[in-house]
Structures are given as structure tokens and as C-alpha cells.
Amino acid sequence: MKVPLAIAALRQGDSASASEPIKIAITQSDNEAADAIWRGLGSPDTAAEKVDAVLQEAGDPTRVQSYRSRPEYSAFGQTVWSLENQTRFLAAAACDDRSAPIFDLMGQIASDQMWGLGTIPGARFKGGWGPLEAGGYLVRQLGVIDTGWGRVAAAIAVQPNSGTFTDGIAQLSQVGRWLKEHSAELPAGRCRA
Incomplete structure (x- = not known):
């Protein structure tokens, strides 16, 4: 937010x-x-x-x-x-x-927060995290990924079974790597001139 x-x-x-x-x-x-x-x-x-x-x-x-x-x-x-x-x-x-x-x-995020979408070169993103009332952490990010055919807007979130922030970061990084590897399959758009 x-x-x-x-x-x-x-x-x-x-x-x-x-x-x-x-x-x-x-x-x-x-x-x-x-x-x-x-x-x-x-x-x-x-x-x-x-x-x-x-x-x-x-x-x-x-x-x-x-x-x-x-x-x-x-x-x-x-x-x-x-x-x-x-x-x-x-x-x-x-x-x-x-x-x-x-x-x-969003393209100048601190180095200690370069996980998830931050594993994608050139991504502009922002992360958020915090403890849930029921316990454990929710870790999330939103961002824009530039591809050769347009921009992809993405929002991702994980709630690791372990409940730890560290596992949430690791899982978001898995999602980030998947997005990077499959970027050609993602719907992309361009801003109107």
C-alpha cells in the first residue's frame, strides 16, 4: 500500500x-x-x-x-x-x-530486499510483509517487469507453511525465477502514446 x-x-x-x-x-x-x-x-x-x-x-x-x-x-x-x-x-x-x-x-530497492521480483533484472517492484493475526508471516510484492514485447504487471504473495519470513522470501524468489523463465508466456502490454 x-x-x-x-x-x-x-x-x-x-x-x-x-x-x-x-x-x-x-x-x-x-x-x-x-x-x-x-x-x-x-x-x-x-x-x-x-x-x-x-x-x-x-x-x-x-x-x-x-x-x-x-x-x-x-x-x-x-x-x-x-x-x-x-x-x-x-x-x-x-x-x-x-x-x-x-x-x-521502485527500481532502487535496498539490496536486502532484492528477492522475489528483485531477482528479475530491471524489475521495478515493492515488497511488503508482516505477521498474520493467526500467526506466521505473509510476504508479498507487486511490480512491473519489462520484456521485449511490453510490460507485465505482477502481484505475488506467499504464506509459508513454516510461518517464517525467511521461508517466505525463499518462496517469493522461486516465483520470481519462474516469472523470469516464463516471461515470454506472460500477457504483456504497452502504455498508450
């Missing part, structure tokens, strides 16, 4: 003041930086509405959660966001020139 959050901050027009938190939130997946961006969008309800607008503009009907049902985690980070809707959002947002600064940052 940090990607549409960062795009909402850019669209608010105060990108100069938010540029460092945006960079850290995207490239390092820093939660404090993302929380600063969220607070900069206004009240929790207003911030959720601004991120909702970014999603809806891309054809994604997801509604961003504005309250912390689990107090130790961000409200927006607890949003239920399906892989299908993540892909729908990403495919549209990747073609919007206003979002280009965020996609540039």
Missing part, C-alpha cells in the same frame, strides 16, 4: 517536502517514513480518501482502511488488497507519467 500512498502524496503537490520520506518508504520499506506521508495527507479519513482516489483512478475498487484495528500497525497497511486489484492498479499506474518518480524509486 506504500506505492499508492506515495503517489497520493505526490499528487497532493507537496512532493518537495515529502521527497525524502517517499524515497525511504519505497526503497527501504520504512514504516516510520510511510506513517509520516500518511499524516501529511490529513486526518486518517482524509488520507484514506486521497489514497482511495489514486486506486479508483486506476480502476481498483479497493477501499483503504483509515483506522488501526491492530494498534501496532499502520491503518493503511492493514487494508485488504487483493492480488488482482494490486495488478489492476499497477498496470494503470505504471502508464501514468505523474507516477513516474515512484516507479523510478
Whole structure:
């Protein structure tokens, strides 16, 4: 959810003041930086509405959660966001020139997060992970892969049987390698000129 959050901050027009938190939130997946961006969008309800607008503009009907049902985690980070809707959002947002600064940052992810889609040269991606209420970790990523015949928007997630973050990373990397090996079989598109 940090990607549409960062795009909402850019669209608010105060990108100069938010540029460092945006960079850290995207490239390092820093939660404090993302929380600063969220607070900069206004009240929790207003911030959720601004991120909702970014999603809806891309054809994604997801509604961003504005309250912390689990107090130790961000409200927006607890949003239920399906892989299908993540892909729908990403495919549209990747073609919007206003979002280009965020996609540039998605190509500069910290080296300790270069797993999953990060195993594909040139991929622009963002990962997310966290403990589930029932226990264990959910590890996920969304990203755009450039191929010789167009771009592929992808959203992937794993919940390893072991419940560990380490196994989640390993499994996402297996998926990333599969996507790379089968990229010629994936539906790709190009942005309209």
C-alpha cells in the first residue's frame, strides 16, 4: 500500500517536502517514513480518501482502511488488497507519467530486499510483509517487469507453511525465477502514446 500512498502524496503537490520520506518508504520499506506521508495527507479519513482516489483512478475498487484495528500497525497497511486489484492498479499506474518518480524509486530497492521480483533484472517492484493475526508471516510484492514485447504487471504473495519470513522470501524468489523463465508466456502490454 506504500506505492499508492506515495503517489497520493505526490499528487497532493507537496512532493518537495515529502521527497525524502517517499524515497525511504519505497526503497527501504520504512514504516516510520510511510506513517509520516500518511499524516501529511490529513486526518486518517482524509488520507484514506486521497489514497482511495489514486486506486479508483486506476480502476481498483479497493477501499483503504483509515483506522488501526491492530494498534501496532499502520491503518493503511492493514487494508485488504487483493492480488488482482494490486495488478489492476499497477498496470494503470505504471502508464501514468505523474507516477513516474515512484516507479523510478521502485527500481532502487535496498539490496536486502532484492528477492522475489528483485531477482528479475530491471524489475521495478515493492515488497511488503508482516505477521498474520493467526500467526506466521505473509510476504508479498507487486511490480512491473519489462520484456521485449511490453510490460507485465505482477502481484505475488506467499504464506509459508513454516510461518517464517525467511521461508517466505525463499518462496517469493522461486516465483520470481519462474516469472523470469516464463516471461515470454506472460500477457504483456504497452502504455498508450
